[in-house]
Amino acid sequence: MKLNIALLAGDGIGPEVIDQAVKVSDAVAKKYNHEIKWTPALTGAAAIDAVGEPYPDETHEVCANADAVLFGAIGHPRFDNDPSAKVRPEQGLLKMRQKLGLFANVRPTFTFPSLIDKSPLKRERIEGTDLIILRELTGGVYFGERGRKDDGDTAFDTMTYQRFEVERLARKGFDMAMKRGKKLCCVDKANVLEASRLWRETVQGLEKEYPEVEVSYEFVDAVAMRLIQWPKGYDVIITANLFGDILTDEASVISGSMGLMPSSSLGSNVSLYEPIHGSYPQAAGKDIANPLATVLSAAMLFEDFELQDEAKAIRDVVNKSLAEGVVTEDLADGGKSYKTSEVGNWLAKNIQ
Amino acid sequence: MKLNIALLAGDGIGPEVIDQAVKVSDAVAKKYNHEIKWTPALTGAAAIDAVGEPYPDETHEVCANADAVLFGAIGHPRFDNDPSAKVRPEQGLLKMRQKLGLFANVRPTFTFPSLIDKSPLKRERIEGTDLIILRELTGGVYFGERGRKDDGDTAFDTMTYQRFEVERLARKGFDMAMKRGKKLCCVDKANVLEASRLWRETVQGLEKEYPEVEVSYEFVDAVAMRLIQWPKGYDVIITANLFGDILTDEASVISGSMGLMPSSSLGSNVSLYEPIHGSYPQAAGKDIANPLATVLSAAMLFEDFELQDEAKAIRDVVNKSLAEGVVTEDLADGGKSYKTSEVGNWLAKNIQ
Numbered sequence: 108m109k110l111n112i113a114l115l116a117g118d119g120i121g122p123e124v125i126d127q128a129v130k131v132s133d134a135v136a137k138k139y140n141h142e143i144k145w146t147p148a149l150t151g152a153a154a155i156d157a158v159g160e161p162y163p164d165e166t167h168e169v170c171a172n173a174d175a176v177l178f179g180a181i182g183h184p185r186f187d188n189d190p191s192a193k194v195r196p197e198q199g200l201l202k203m204r205q206k207l208g209l210f211a212n213v214r215p216t217f218t219f220p221s222l223i224d225k226s227p228l229k230r231e232r233i234e235g236t237d238l239i240i241l242r243e244l245t246g247g248v249y250f251g252e253r254g255r256k257d258d259g260d261t262a263f264d265t266m267t268y269q270r271f272e273v274e275r276l277a278r279k280g281f282d283m284a285m286k287r288g289k290k291l292c293c294v295d296k297a298n299v300l301e302a303s304r305l306w307r308e309t310v311q312g313l314e315k316e317y318p319e320v321e322v323s324y325e326f327v328d329a330v331a332m333r334l335i336q337w338p339k340g341y342d343v344i345i346t347a348n349l350f351g352d353i354l355t356d357e358a359s360v361i362s363g364s365m366g367l368m369p370s371s372s373l374g375s376n377v378s379l380y381e382p383i384h385g386s387y388p389q390a391a392g393k394d395i396a397n398p399l400a401t402v403l404s405a406a407m408l409f410e411d412f413e414l415q416d417e418a419k420a421i422r423d424v425v426n427k428s429l430a431e432g433v434v435t436e437d438l439a440d441g442g443k444s445y446k447t448s449e450v451g452n453w454l455a456k457n458i459q
Numbered sequence: 460m461k462l463n464i465a466l467l468a469g470d471g472i473g474p475e476v477i478d479q480a481v482k483v484s485d486a487v488a489k490k491y492n493h494e495i496k497w498t499p500a501l502t503g504a505a506a507i508d509a510v511g512e513p514y515p516d517e518t519h520e521v522c523a524n525a526d527a528v529l530f531g532a533i534g535h536p537r538f539d540n541d542p543s544a545k546v547r548p549e550q551g552l553l554k555m556r557q558k559l560g561l562f563a564n565v566r567p568t569f570t571f572p573s574l575i576d577k578s579p580l581k582r583e584r585i586e587g588t589d590l591i592i593l594r595e596l597t598g599g600v601y602f603g604e605r606g607r608k609d610d611g612d613t614a615f616d617t618m619t620y621q622r623f624e625v626e627r628l629a630r631k632g633f634d635m636a637m638k639r640g641k642k643l644c645c646v647d648k649a650n651v652l653e654a655s656r657l658w659r660e661t662v663q664g665l666e667k668e669y670p671e672v673e674v675s676y677e678f679v680d681a682v683a684m685r686l687i688q689w690p691k692g693y694d695v696i697i698t699a700n701l702f703g704d705i706l707t708d709e710a711s712v713i714s715g716s717m718g719l720m721p722s723s724s725l726g727s728n729v730s731l732y733e734p735i736h737g738s739y740p741q742a743a744g745k746d747i748a749n750p751l752a753t754v755l756s757a758a759m760l761f762e763d764f765e766l767q768d769e770a771k772a773i774r775d776v777v778n779k780s781l782a783e784g785v786v787t788e789d790l791a792d793g794g795k796s797y798k799t800s801e802v803g804n805w806l807a808k809n810i811q
């Protein structure tokens with residue numbers, strides 16, 4: 108297969124972790140006879156510095172014409188501490204999601220046998236966790252009208268959803284559930300929000316098309332609790348943009364390390380793959396960041412092109428590196444640790 | 460002191476747990492020479508059944524004229540599964556908060572030495588946790604305009620905050636922090652929401668009035684993660700209504716049991732005290748519900764009237780009951796357990 112992949116390294120540790128994912132993907136491509144063409148493009152603070160825009164039109168062109176996008180991370184503390192900044196790296200992220208139509212963010216949550224005791228949660232609570240949170244990514248309060256009134260003393264944001272947005276996401280959720288544990292949980296706040304009532308209505312309307320899927324409806328506050336108490340109770344969770352933002356980060360605690368968790372953001376034409384961790388500026392340039400989340404995101408990419416063996420080859424080599432202790436310092440427990448690039452090299456070599 | 464307390468038992472296990480809090484409060488009042496007048500009033504599903512309204516005007520009168528309100532729980536499954544229900548118990552809760560002006564919900568999170576191993580979190584992560592989440596309770600997306608457009612296919616909710624609402628809550632937070640660990644964390648989503656930017660601006664504006672308080676600003680998604688990873692890092696958290704709804708429930712996991720966590724909701728004229736757990740209909744009428752969260756809410760009530768010894772007497776007797784295993788079945792680990800009423804009687808007797 109020929110794959111044309113847009114490569115958005117972004118800010119902070121982005122470029123370093125992306126490099127390792129490229130090495131590993133190239134090794135997989137070689138082994139399985141695929142051809143990957145990588146097309147780098149600017150995004151985030153790096154793009155603001157270069158062209159004054161966190162998601163420039165040229166970058167959009169590259170992404171829109173690619174088969175997939177591999178993304179590192181964006182964000183820079185210089186912008187966080189300046190409330191008056193007019194352009195921010197995060198705006199690039201939101202614009203990219205919207206312009207590429209990345210409506211469904213897929214975040215699997217699972218545990219690694221060799222790392223399970225790193226979780227702040229007790230082993231018996233989390234062992235065997237295997238859930239997916241499907242977060243709506245191009246609607247809700249992220250994209251509604253917002254502003255100020257009363258000389259700036261009143262601020263408002265509008266949370267809004269259209270039926271087709273909910274239906275599109277819910278169908279993805281049902282389809283995923285059919286391939287997995289056949290359980291779907293719609294997470295909302297329907298006892299307060301009208302948008303949540305539209306969600307519930309829409310999902311209820313689809314139930315009959317998926318008679319094998321067991322559907323439940325839970326309030327977001329209750330799920331924030333249960334997700335930590337009984338993560339094994341969930342299979343596929345579907346939820347709105349803001350709730351998904353909160354719950355997916357919360358769920359990352361289960362695995363014990365953000366440095367390991369991959370994600371994909373699905374669009375109708377092109378999809379994007381990225382680690383869930385941020386740009387971690389303190390570590391940038393030090394060759395110490397954990398590249399596994401990005402490497403595992405590349406595995407999700409292969410899987411979406413129906414390249415199951417390729418995806419499995421990546422996951423297997425990642426598990427092998429963990430089992431053999433070829434890990435960055437965040438996972439080394441004070442023992443021997445490897446550089447970001449060394450881990451990448453080891454993974455690529457062991458793919459063959 | 461003479462205290463006139465409105466008694467809102469509500470639904471489900473509400474009446475049973477409230478009964479025990481009354482017994483314990485009466486025992487404290489007797490010991491310390493106070494006089495409590497309890498005035499019961501209807502609320503929730505019980506009120507809908509009786510007068511068609513979950514927070515009737517007569518109940519509001521009773522509350523508005525009381526020195527404090529002790530509240531059980533509201534909610535009934537009969538309404539949850541009927542999206543077309545016109546009147547719902549939760550509406551009573553929201554109306555009560557608004558009409559009584561209960562703008563600040565105070566939820567302490569702490570651990571009990573004898574129960575620490577019941578938490579899904581590892582002991583070393585949570586031992587010594589002592590934080591307070593201060594949730595704004597009468598504004599935000601709970602009370603903004605909402606509705607449908609496009610023949611019902613588009614739903615919207617408005618998240619709105621006014622500067623005075625934020626300032627009022629933030630001042631409470633600063634005052635609390637001054638009496639505790641002198642750390643305040645403002646939790647928002649200022650990288651996306653205009654309302655959050657108003658929060659951040661307003662809190663920043665107050666910083667100079669409280670030079671001793673160390674203030675931090677964190678995004679709600681990051682906090683959903685850190686709260687579980689490093690709960691000991693927080694002292695006082697202030698946050699908007701919806702974020703607080705999610706984070707307070709999440710935080711209850713730390714203590715290992717919702718059945719233990721009390722709360723207060725502060726108003727300008729009258730404040731309300733209630734367990735954070737819900738109406739738990741499955742257990743209603745069985746005399747098995749854990750009354751401790753309600754009993755500890757009564758302790759918060761005494762404390763707010765500067766009756767520290769009285770509050771301490773309640774907390775001490777609760778700790779004693781836990782240490783001696785005089786507990787309801789949820790805490791009995793399959794061992795000997797006591798009925799709700801037996802626990803209440805034991806507590807009241809041991810106050811003397």
Ligand SMILES: CC(C)[C@H](C(=O)O)[C@@H](O)C(=O)O
Pocket residue numbers: 197200352650651680
């Ligand atoms: C940076 C921020 C705007 C973004 C979001 O809230 O979506 C991030 O938290 C994420 O989850 O990708």
Ligand SMILES: CC(C)[C@H](C(=O)O)[C@@H](O)C(=O)O
Pocket residue numbers: 298299328549552704
């Ligand atoms: C019942 C519901 C409306 C309520 C809320 O969301 O405020 C509850 O979850 C709470 O936290 O008291």
